Amino acid sequence: xxxxxxxxxxxxxxxxxxxxxxxxxxxxxxxxxxxxxxxxxxxxxxxxxxxxxxxxxxxxxxxxxxxxxxxxxxxxxxxxxxxxxxxxxxxxxxxxxxxxxxxxxxxxxxxxxxxxxxxxxxxxxxxxxxxxxxxxxxxxxxxxxxxxxxxxxxxxxxxxxxxxxxxxxxxxxxxxxxxxxxxxxxxxxxxxxxxxxxxxxxxxxxxxxxxxxxxxxxxxxxxxxxxxxxxxxxxxxxxxxxxxxxxxxxx
Amino acid sequence: xxxxxxxxxxxxxxxxxxxxxxxxxxxxxxxxxxxxxxxxxxxxxxxxxxxxxxxxxxxxxxxxxxxxxxxxxxxxxxxxxxxxxxxxxxxxxxxxxxxxxxxxxxxxxxxxxxxxxxxxxxxxxxxxxxxxxxxxxxxxxxxxxxxxxxxxxxxxxxxxxxxxxxxxxxxxxxxxxxxxxxxxxxxxxxxxxxxxxxxxxxxxxxxxxxxxxxxxxxxxxxxxxxxxxxxxxxxxx
Numbered sequence: 001x002x003x004x005x006x007x008x009x010x011x012x013x014x015x016x017x018x019x020x021x022x023x024x025x026x027x028x029x030x031x032x033x034x035x036x037x038x039x040x041x042x043x044x045x046x047x048x049x050x051x052x053x054x055x056x057x058x059x060x061x062x063x064x065x066x067x068x069x070x071x072x073x074x075x076x077x078x079x080x081x082x083x084x085x086x087x088x089x090x091x092x093x094x095x096x097x098x099x100x101x102x103x104x105x106x107x108x109x110x111x112x113x114x115x116x117x118x119x120x121x122x123x124x125x126x127x128x129x130x131x132x133x134x135x136x137x138x139x140x141x142x143x144x145x146x147x148x149x150x151x152x153x154x155x156x157x158x159x160x161x162x163x164x165x166x167x168x169x170x171x172x173x174x175x176x177x178x179x180x181x182x183x184x185x186x187x188x189x190x191x192x193x194x195x196x197x198x199x200x201x202x203x204x205x206x207x208x209x210x211x212x213x214x215x216x217x218x219x220x221x222x223x224x225x226x227x228x229x230x231x232x233x234x235x236x237x238x239x240x241x242x243x244x245x246x247x248x249x250x251x
Numbered sequence: 252x253x254x255x256x257x258x259x260x261x262x263x264x265x266x267x268x269x270x271x272x273x274x275x276x277x278x279x280x281x282x283x284x285x286x287x288x289x290x291x292x293x294x295x296x297x298x299x300x301x302x303x304x305x306x307x308x309x310x311x312x313x314x315x316x317x318x319x320x321x322x323x324x325x326x327x328x329x330x331x332x333x334x335x336x337x338x339x340x341x342x343x344x345x346x347x348x349x350x351x352x353x354x355x356x357x358x359x360x361x362x363x364x365x366x367x368x369x370x371x372x373x374x375x376x377x378x379x380x381x382x383x384x385x386x387x388x389x390x391x392x393x394x395x396x397x398x399x400x401x402x403x404x405x406x407x408x409x410x411x412x413x414x415x416x417x418x419x420x421x422x423x424x425x426x427x428x429x430x431x432x433x434x435x436x437x438x439x440x441x442x443x444x445x446x447x448x449x450x451x452x453x454x455x456x457x458x459x460x461x462x463x464x465x466x467x468x469x470x471x472x473x474x475x476x477x478x479x480x481x482x483x484x485x486x487x488x
Contacts, residue, residue, distance in 0.1 A: 135434045135437055138434040142430050142431035142432075145427055149418070149427055151488075155420065155484060159484050162481055163417060163431055165477075170434075170435050170438070173438045173466070174434070176438075177441045178441065
């Protein structure tokens with residue numbers, strides 16, 4: 001009995017119906033936190049002594065980078081749940097998480113480059129963290145490409161879940177090796193490590209932004225999952241009824 | 252013969268001879284498809300010969316780039332040859348037969364990867380000092396280059412095997428295979444070139460080799476398992 005909730009989670013229909021109730025709250029909370037965080041971070045947080053206003057990009061950059069990494073684990077874990085318990089829903093979540101994570105990784109790389117130009121004088125440096133983010137981006141693209149390559153959906157699900165898991169084993173190794181490689185080829189002119197102690201007046205808006213990004217991620221992931229569920233289950237009775245009633249209500 | 256007795260103990264005892272049989276079969280198959288052995292090597296040599304034409308023949312510059320160039324080319328040659336790793340067995344149905352056996356798929360996969368390495372990675376490593384000489388690599392780099400390629404290409408074969416198994420059911424997996432496997436090759440590439448660079452700079456290269464060995468040990472334990480899972484997924488397709 002106590003496992004009932006877990007088995008229910010496997011049903012796309014149950015998730016679709018339940019998430020309808022969560023969505024407005026999730027979206028409202030995400031937008032509220034993001035608005036507060038952006039206004040606070042961009043408008044009211046003090047200027048940095050050395051970098052001036054350009055540092056403010058961390059309010060986008062850091063949360064995006066956080067979720068780019070967390071998103072990979074969310075994708076891999078839902079893939080693993082799908083492989084182990086043969087849950088339809090978790091494969092859908094995995095597929096939905098891949099493009100979102102790739103976009104966030106790209107945002108992190110892009111904002112980093114934009115910030116790097118005024119601060120370091122160059123858009124791109126083969127720094128350890130930048131390089132491992134780039135490789136993470138490629139890992140995301142690989143999972144997306146593989147999941148789309150199979151004509152049979154279930155095979156694509158399982159294959160990309162396995163690839164995501166192999167990537168998970170590799171991420172710490174890749175990160176460490178790139179780190180090591182960077183210390184070997186250290187150009188010694190740039191330091192990514194900003195002042196490690198960040199002032200509370202800059203820290204609170206950042207925390208707000210990170211929380212906002214997490215909620216935003218959850219919101220977008222739910223929306224994308226719902227869209228994929230409808231796409232996959234379009235033959236089933238409940239989706240037809242849903243579509244039928246909504247179009248009837250409109251007409 | 253493996254698995255004929257039916258009793259579980261007999262199966263366990265016969266695993267090693269079974270593995271040797273698998274190895275011998277793979278060897279014979281590889282020997283009969285000579286092009287699969289020769290083409291990656293030719294690719295390796297030809298592309299490396301293009302490099303000085305592209306970047307200029309200055310000896311100092313070539314010497315600086317040699318370890319990286321040789322390593323990247325070895326990586327590409329391994330990758331290109333990987334596509335056919337399970338392909339023939341998939342097409343003629345013997346992969347399915349292997350998957351139906353009572354024995355785990357781990358050993359057949361390991362045998363295939365081992366033979367793949369023996370016919371591509373090892374010759375690449377043996378050729379590398381010659382190419383190092385052509386690219387003006389310092390003499391101190393020959394031995395580290397060879398040893399790092401021996402260890403590294405074995406890891407590349409193992410890791411690439413996962414990608415080959417994932418894409419074996421697809422009609423034209425070439426570019427997709429490269430896309431999904433390249434990021435996983437990064438650590439091997441870094442420590443491989445690191446070994447040669449350390450030797451050229453006059454440092455001890457033991458630590459890098461030890462890490463390459465550790466990567467190989469981990470890959471040998473885990474990658475065939477992942478490949479076996481991937482083969483079962485591909486066979487369902």
